[in-house]
Amino acid sequence: MLFDLPDRDTLYRALLDRDPAYDGHVFVGVTSTGVFCRLTCAARKPLLENTRFYDSVAACFEAGFRPCLRCRPLDPVGQREPLVSALLRALEDEPERVWSEDDLVRLGYDPSTVRRAFKRHLGLTFLDMARLRRAGRGMERIVAGSSVIDAQQAAGYDSGSGFRDAIVRLLGECPADLRGREWLKADWIETPIGNMLAVGDERSIHLLEFFDRTALPTELKRLRTATRSTVTFGRTPAIDAIEAELREYFAGTRCRFETPLTLHGSAFTKAVWDELVAIPPGxxxxxxxxxxxxxxxxxxxxxxxxxGANQLAIVIPCHRVIGADGSLTGYGGGLWRKDWLLRHERRFA
Incomplete structure (x- = not known):
């Protein structure tokens, strides 16, 4: 049940598109330079006849290639660039700050480089993230009963219309409609195979998905409808708990998850999910x-x-379901991740 590489033309197209779907699972050796890279490498792309594709770092070394110094294929998949980690820490250290490109320049960063790095790792720019965090703080005040003007000022918005627009873009609702309602929070969790988005309330996790899954916006919309709630950025004890358990899972010291879950599905769908959880790791x-x-x-x-409707990747292990002939079948997080997870679980089961 090994993962079979797609044909060469497909992989070359993925290389040209810098497709992250194969990151950590497929590497390209460039015969004209003697180096091997991730398919997401930002270096100038080689000609098709100068490429060789491999399914492991070991195979690249055996073929005589050395690792690229630009994309660093030996680093763990999903590892953040230093500037991303540094700016996320700065964002948490100064939650009230209204960030601008001038602030980035004063810290020694090129705004365009920061913009590209954040889009690559998290799917939105640093300044967009800062604005959403500010809007989220304003939402917390509204839900707690504060006036819209007080929430606007606490979030650092000079303009009332700007604050309202930020809330509507985030949630599709007007600020006044949020007062007195419970809402869900979402935050990123780093894993060796890419960033995940966790959504939870104070007690349980409602959604856990890989951030680059194309169906994620639809899943978030469906979740908001099912819970009659809103989703903003932030942390809850449940998100902290699932992050700690995922860290142990990827370290090979945990095979069962204990963080409470809130499931959204029919009785039959939930019965299927119960059967998935019952499949032993490995x-x-x-x-x-x-x-x-x-x-x-x-x-x-x-x-x-x-x-396919499972919104709790890894925790409800839909990756353990395969075709009747033993082949890997569709997986929302990408077949390379499904293959990685199954290999990982066989090692520590």
Whole structure:
């Protein structure tokens, strides 16, 4: 059940597009330079005839290539660039600060470099993140009963219209409609195979997905509808708990998760998810196996839909479901991640 590399033309297109889907799982050796790179490397792209694709760092070394000094293929997947980590710390250290490009220049950063790095790692710019954090602080005050003007000033907005626009862009609702309501918080969690977005309340986790999953905006919209709530950036005890458990999982010291979950699905869908959790780490099941265990032998397609509707990646291990012929099948986080997770679990199971 090894992951078979796509054809060379597909991988070369991924190289040209700097597609992150294969990051950490496929590497390119460049015969004209003698180096091997991630497919996301920002260096000038080689000609097709000068490329060789490999599924491991070891294979690259065996073929005589040395690691690229620009994309650093030996570093863990998902590792943040130093400037990203430094600016995120600065953002947390000064939560009331109204950041601008001039501030970045004073700290010795080029604004365009910062913008590209944050888009690459987190999907939005540093200044956008700072504005959303400020809007989130304002929301907290509104929900707690403060007036809109007090919340606006606490969030550092000079303009009332600017504050309202920020809230509407974030949530699709006007500030006055938020007062007295419970809301969900979201924050990033770093893992060796890419950043994840965790959404939770004070007690439980509602969503955990890889940030580069294309269906993530749709999942967030569905979550807001299901909970009749809003989602803003911030931390909760549940997010802290799942982050600690994920750290242990990737270190190979934990195979079960204990952080409380809030599940959003039909009775049948939840029954399928219960069967997924029951699959031992290091093992796999087919869709037909899951259907039989759930008491619906003929509901293989329904099981596949329930599997795809899972919004709690890794914790509800839909990656442990494979095709009837033993092949890897679709996975929202990318087949390379599914392969990585199964290999990882076989090592420590």
């Amino acid at each position: 093992s796999t099941r087919s869709y037909a196996d899951i259907a039989a265990a759930a008491g619906r032998h003929t509901a293989v397609r329904a099981v596949a839909r329930a599997n």
